[in-house]
Amino acid sequence: MSLVVPEIRRSWIATVNPLAKLVVSLLVAVTLVLSIDVVSAGIVVAVMVVLLPFAGLSARQLAVRTSPIVVSAVLACIATALYGVDEGATLLALGPVTVTVGSVGLAVAILLRVLAVGVPAVVLFATTDPTDLADSLAQLAKLPARFVLGALAALRLVGLLLEDWEALGLARRARGVADRGRVRRFLVQAGTLLVFAVRRGGKLATAMEARGFGGDAPRSWARRSVLRPRDVAVMVVGALVVAAAVTTAVVVGSWRPVL
């Protein structure tokens, strides 16, 4: 299940508390959504590029995992250049489609923004064990145990459901119905998988309940999740980078609040 439950390589960032990584990711995402400009996102992306080699992912892993983000960033960029609000000199005009200095600027800002928000999130999940994330969300962020552990257990079902999906596909071929109607077959098979998911989920819930989960008594935690100085340092550095990016953008006058 290499994609679902990634193998976490030993690296510096893998030892950082997941909550610290999550806080930095959210900080970047929330701040950059407030404005569409090249400078603030550009600074974050620049810092990110410098830090990526320390993320503990091989170049190939990084390429595979970030490829959906890069592709969507480029698509969003092209769409904005073609259809974005026109402003300034026209660079290209093809019937109703015009590319102007303004729309290109906007397009680059969008490209950088998607990368700045998406890539840290990918790194967060690629370097974080889901169990550790659940521990820190429950113990440090004080999210309800029922919610956090329910989600964690559901993640374990994903592996089983992938096996179900494969078996369902093979069974359709074996029974002679896999030649035509690819789209319809996919939808029906997805419906069947949903039935399996509900049933497996129900069984797992019973197993968890039988082991005392969901009772009224306070729960203890076998693994301690703590914020150490390095975790605080990660959050502080993240906050400083974001603050510097915003300040610079405001000072040079490119900050364009969208709210």
Next chain:
Amino acid sequence: MTAAARVTARGWGWRHGDRPRPAVSGLDLDVEPGERVLLLGASGAGKSTLLAGLAGVLGDAEDGDRTGELLVDGRRPEDARGRVGLVLQDPDGQTVLARVGDEVAFGCENLGLPREEIWRRVAEALEAVGLDVPLDHPTSELSGGQKQRLAIASVLAMRPGLVLLDEPTANLDPDGVAEVREAVARLVADRGATLVVVEHRVETWVDLVDRVVVLEPGGGVRADGAPDAVLGSRAAELAAEGIWVPGRHPVVPRGSRRADAPELLVADALAVGRRRFGERQPRTAAADIDLTVRAGRTTAILGPNGAGKSTLGLTLAGLLTPVGGGLTALPALAGRLSPAPIRWRSRELAARIGTIFQDPEHQFLRGTVRDELEVGPRALKRPESEVAAVRDRLAQRLRLTTLLEANPFTLSGGEKRRLSVATALATAPAVLVADEPSFGQDALTWAELLRLLDELVAEGTALVTVTHDLALVDALADDRLLLAGAAAKEVVP
């Protein structure tokens, strides 16, 4: 160890919300602390319902109607969480977490135990069930027997007074059964916990228990006493209800076999494997396999867990692409088609090779048994009259006639198995590949299934079966292929 628990039932009953009749009713039962009870009964006698009731997981008034009283140490089971531990049949369905140590710790965390105490208990429990793997070992990489031992360890770490096992070995191979039995034997050795186990294979547990209770379908207790007494006086009756009573296992006589069986499918230095999700290259599960599948003969594929038996079965069935070597369908099977079954269209495959999957539910495509039986013939564009004829003949032969309007997913385990066999036969394939067809079946369904398979082979079908069931192999197999890790050996009969 905490003290063993006492079980008391007084006129207890439970009706599931969506069923007209109660699963259990009017049950009176006392189990003394430290007693070890084997709970028997025909399919549908309410054994699992009783265990769920004792574990306090039946739910509330929304889920069903409760009558009478069921108590553990004088308390409602729902109020005695942690006093009762339940292990279920499906090894995959009850693992909550990704790492072995965390899994065992989960129940202790729910009890609110201090951290040092939890890890002390985790080590103890894993030791007690003989599961010698690192604490951070992935739970998904354990064998079935190991997963069940992990489930037992997880229950054990909570130090329950009552341990409930619901068919814990039904889905395991013989090694797994032995592992689990041994783990349970150790756990009840000091009588620190009361044990109630449900299982239709009596011989697995009979030496370990001191009492056998037989539930009456519809309500109450039919027989209750020492194992020898109950099994002595009720053996014939229990066997007739499908319970595997020692010395009374069903016997299926072998039908005739053709001497001049034509060859249909030839594997030559075949290597099989499957590609896991997210990986580019398939992993080889078994290699160097030489095998000839002949009409009118049964080939049994044997070997330990993880030897690649199921992968080989699915490859022979034309569902997985061979990783190496050759798999050739001879003209007697392929006709004018390509000799590689994986190249055939789905329709062409279904008319030639049928597959019975390990989990029958994976095979079901429609909302009623009737439609399910018609899928294959319709896919082959058979005329309407023939579709109906095939459906009725198979329904008759597999005793599904009264179930034609039922939803396949709501059938009992035995009925599901019979339907999955019927759907594979509906396209009259010359080769039938069956993956663990007899897993977890009661003795009645088992005997019925074997008689049917034997008839098919006598009629000229080539049967390839992947199995751990040595009784099935003895009854049916003409050729045996033993897979042992990477190398395969054909054992000449």
